[in-house]
Structures are given as C-alpha cells and as structure tokens.
C-alpha cells in the first residue's frame with residue numbers, strides 16, 4: 470500500500486514510498502560553480518544548430534508559401550509511435566555502417582529502429598515490458614543509476630557482478646546466472662551492460678569479453694541490453710558493438726542516444742529483436758504516443774550534413790577535459806583509486822579510507838564550497854532489491870550496503886581551466902577532511 474499525502478484521502482502507489490528520486494535530477498537543482506554531477510554535454514556546436522534552425526525555418530516558409538503546408542503541418546503534429554520515418558532510415562544507414570546487422574534495404578531496416586524520447590525512455594519501456602516483481606537482472610557493480618531506478622520501480626531483483634578496469638567480467642556473469650537459477654529457481658530475465666566507456670567508470674569491454682557476453686546471453690536465452698550511450702564519445706578506436714554478433718536479431722537490444730553525441734533533443738534510438746518490437750511500441754504508445762517530430766527533423770539535418778565533420782572536434786574536446794580532470798585528481802586528491810576512462814563523460818574515484826562517506830561530504834562540505842559530484846552509492850540498487858555475486862564464495866549474497874567511499878565525477882560540462890580549478894579545490898578540501 471502506498472503513502473497518503475498529508476490531508477488527502479487518497480494514496481500514492483507503493484513504489485513512490487520506496488524508491489528515491491534520481492540523484493542526478495536532485496543534483497540538477499543545485500546551481501554550483503564547479504558542476505561535476507550529471508553527464509551534461511558541454512561541447513555543443515551551437516552555431517551549427519542555429520544554422521539548421523534557420524534552414525528549417527526557410528524551407529518551411531517556402532513550403533507554406535507554395536501551398537505545401539501539409540509537410541510542415543506534420544512536423545508539428547502527432548507522428549507514428551516508432552518515430553519519424555526519414556530519421557529512422559538515416560539512423561538505420563548509420564547503424565549498418567557501425568556494424569549493426571540490419572536489412573540492406575533501408576526501408577526495411579528503418580522498421581527495426583525505434584525513436585524514443587531519450588534513451589532513458591527505452592530503458593523504462595524495457596522494464597515495463599520485461600520485468601514483473603521478483604524478476605532477475607544481472608548487471609555490473611557499479612551500475613548506471615538511471616537503469617537501476619526504473620528496474621527497482623518494476624520490482625526487479627538486481628544481481629550485481631564485480632567489474633575490473635575492462636568492465637563486466639563474463640565468467641562472473643555466467644556464474645551469477647547459474648547461481649541465480651539454483652537460488653531463485655528461475656532464469657534471469659535480462660543482462661544489462663554499457664560496453665563503450667560505461668557510466669559511471671568510463672571503462673570499455675574488450676572484444677573477447679563482448680563475444681563471451683553474447684555467447685552467455687545466447688546459451689542461457691537471456692536478453693542482453695547493450696546501452697551504447699557513449700559510443701560516439703570514444704578516445705580510442707571503437708570496437709564492434711555486441712549487437713554486431715546478433716546476426717539473427719534475437720538476443721541483443723542496442724540502445725543509442727543523441728544526447729551525448731549531438732545535444733539533449735530528447736531523442737534516443739534503439740534496435741530491438743523482432744520478438745519484442747511490438748510490445749515495446751505498445752508500451753511507448755501508452756507513455757507518450759509519439760516523440761516530438763520537430764526535434765527529429767533538426768537531428769536528421771545534423772546527422773546528414775554536419776555530424777561527421779564535427780564529431781572528432783567534439784571528442785577531442787572531451788578528451789582534453791578528461792585529461793585535465795585526471796591530472797588534477799592525481800595532483801590533489803588524497804590516497805585512493807580512480808578509473809582511466811576510454812571515452813564517455815565520467816571518472817570514478819574511491820577513497821582508500823573505507824569510512825569516508827561521499828554523500829555526507831557532498832551535503833555538508835562540497836555543495837557549500839560550490840562543488841558537486843554524484844555520490845557513488847547512487848550507482849547501487851537499494852538493499853531491498855540488491856544482490857551481489859561474490860566470486861570468493863561463488864555465491865549470491867544480499868547487498869548489505871553500497872560502497873559509500875566512492876564518487877562519480879563528470880568532466881563533460883566545464884572547460885579545462887574550470888575543471889582544473891574545481892578539482893584542485895575538491896582535492897584540497899577532501900585531503901583536509903580525511904586528515905582530520
């Protein structure tokens with residue numbers, strides 16, 4: 470039973486009482502000088518977007534004046550739930566070039582690409598159509614908080630598996646599945662990984678592990694969710710996506726977003742196995758009917774005419790920001806461990822001092838000093854939903870508590886100078902705090 474808001478006669482649904490709001494949403498409310506919290510893109514080709522808007526405006530005025538109003542009207546109207554077909558066709562072409570096995574005929578290929586209102590919506594819909602209370606998800610520790618939140622809301626039991634500097638470890642994933650089958654008398658329902666520069670650690674899964682993960686999904690007949698949010702923000706040569714191995718389009722969902730590589734237009738795009746496409750669209754239809762069309766028109770022009778010329782400049786910029794953050798952490802932070810991102814937007818830091826509480830430090834010290842980051846505990850399920858695979862005992866155990874001595878720092882939003890200043894400031898106050 471849910472909570473009754475004070476003075477009302479009605480009750481909210483039960484999950485609202487149990488699951489807190491997203492930490493990133495909460496931290497977006499603080500307007501601090503040194504913002505290292507959410508993965509907000511900070512390198513945006515603003516002039517290009519302004520130019521595209523001008524182009525679209527001019528084209529539409531011409532169409533209106535030459536009695537072709539209906540084409541313009543459709544940009545401001547409800548569209549098909551799967552997204553604006555011309556954008557889906559263009560994305561299908563790009564995805565094929567990136568190794569995604571789609572039909573060569575682009576008209577057919579586009580039917581397998583679904584636009585969502587942000588890739589966050591794709592994650593939510595997957596929970597909506599795949600997860601019943603008590604269902605089991607195997608994922609990494611730590612794990613993207615925007616995935617864990619919705620899955621807890623659907624009542625999943627989330628088993629996390631330790632990671633190293635190359636991300637998910639297939640042997641542990643396989644062992645966790647075997648153990649879950651015995652303990653819960655049930656085949657897990659989903660494996661979730663972020664193979665390219667994951668959130669929160671920035672690590673990339675090497676090819677042999679990608680193959681092993683695909684084989685595990687196929688062998689156990691479990692759907693593998695490949696969240697490729699940072700696929701375009703890579704500081705090294707890109708590896709083939711796990712989806713490239715799924716030749717029959719059966720076991721892997723490949724999720725992409727324009728938020729990191731273009732701008733926050735709230736447009737994600739997903740390639741789904743045929744078996745779940747219909748239900749995915751059914752759920753999306755109930756959530757939003759359709760994603761905004763005009764944003765898709767804008768994005769199509771961007772991908773078509775500008776993206777390939779701009780992306781290397783954008784990636785270079787993020788690489789420099791990452792380098793600035795790494796140097797400042799190494800110079801100023803107290804003893805601890807940090808990740809070495811291969812791309813993406815984030816560095817993960819763990820203090821050697823196990824009793825350090827990064828959430829308390831954020832609330833009591835960092836925010837007051839104009840600094841923000843995301844405390845690492847947000848990247849764990851709540852204990853009510855969480856299990857861990859322990860390789861030492863080869864057992865699944867209840868998650869007792871998340872690692873509180875950790876934090877995720879985003880280098881995407883501020884420029885190099887601001888990053889150096891902010892991180893040095895954070896490092897100095899952390900060092901003082903951990904000495905006392």
Ligand SMILES: Cc1ncc(COP(=O)(O)O)c(C=O)c1O
Nearest residue numbers: 508587588589668698726728737
């Ligand atoms: C791994 C990952 N997946 C999905 C998302 C959702 O992004 P969007 O809804 O903007 O596409 C994010 C955003 O930070 C992310 O980091």
